[in-house]
Amino acid sequence: MKKMPRRLSSLSTRLIERLIPKMWLKRYEVFIYSAGINFLAVEYLVVSFLVGIIGALVVDLFLTKLYALAAFLALFLGMAFGYPYWKITKRIEEMEKMLPDAFFYLASSLRAGISFSEALEELTTAKFGALTEEFKKTVAEIKKGRSTVEALRAFAIRNRKSTVIYRSMMIIIEAIERGAPMSDILVFVGNDVREILRIKKERKASTGMQVMFFIVTSGFIGPLILGIVSQVMGAMSTGEITFPIDTIKTILLGFVVLQAIVSGLGIGVIREGKFSAGLKYSLLLVVMGVVIFQGASNFQIGGL
Incomplete structure (x- = not known):
């Protein structure tokens, strides 16, 4: 039984080594080394992949496979790139x-x-x-x-x-x-x-209100309103008037995610003067927006 995880790990590392060019792996290894992560590039990618898989399986137990796929991508990218980037940023600061x-x-x-x-x-x-x-x-x-x-x-x-x-x-x-x-x-x-x-420091302090506006509107108010709208449209579906509720929810959810990404990039430009700095805010707003939207669209409002 102990040999199974080792075999699985070795197969995963071999697969990644074959799929990803060596030049990219070397660059990624420098990236995680700069973050102070004591793993080889292939090993850390395998760990990130497994974290994504575990998270996707947990989400699949409660939601649809589409959300499971989104959870996998969010966890994998967050673990593989978001966490090292955050550590590098903190170290540089x-x-x-x-x-x-x-x-x-x-x-x-x-x-x-x-x-x-x-x-x-x-x-x-x-x-x-x-x-x-x-x-x-x-x-x-x-x-x-x-x-x-x-x-x-x-x-x-x-x-x-x-x-x-x-x-x-x-x-x-x-x-x-x-x-x-x-x-x-x-x-x-x-x-x-x-x-x-x-x-x-003064720039961050002076742009605090704008950043809070983006976070509140894209991470809370916007998803909340769209979630309630999808629920209202579902309640309005009768024998004569019907709406493709699942399609509408997917479209609205896509809008929530897109708005969160754009707002996060905007925060990066306002706060630090570059788009790349907004990726961490985008990830945060996407998670907030999806959770609020799902909660609002599934919460039963009286009379609906």
Whole structure:
């Protein structure tokens, strides 16, 4: 009996390796590695697939196969891409928050009279969260014989998803290559990063009402109204006037999902200035919208 799960797992990994090109698997492995997930790409895809299957089987017990398929896709995509993306986003946010303090720490060490490489090594003993781990990788590469500039460039490339980190590291690399006074450059860049983060924070605070409007309308009020409309149309079906209720419900549900996706992408643009940032909001609104729509369309209102 113990060999069955192992055989199933090995068959699944072989199937995924055959279906997905190696180049894509390598990119996906870098993606989950950046998220701090200690799985091979194939293994994590198998886990995500199994989570989707289990969720679909549970939904199939209570709803139709269409909803089971939707549950599978939502759980699989959420596990395979949503969760790693969320972890990467949180990690980047933590690193960006700590970056100014790390630069000020480096500047104070340089002013104490030590070299830049020694200051980097000293930085690895400080507590800057995920940023400290990145600097540890950089110091380890320098000790293996890589130049300081190349090690810092690798640091920037690893964290290219953050324009703040990438831009800051490239400025520092250029300053090292030109022989500029590093302590002054580090203080300047640290203050610049702090100002950028302040502007980002103000932007999120100023767009809070718009985001709440999208969430309430697309995740609650809209699905609730459409669910009640489908129920009213079902109650209006008589011998003389009949409506294809199942078809109408499917169309309305599709509209709820489409509205949720578009609203989520809109939130991403408003809040963070890019569509990709809205995918997490889209997923949240889709789940909210479907649950509210189903509840409203199945809840028996008095007299209907």
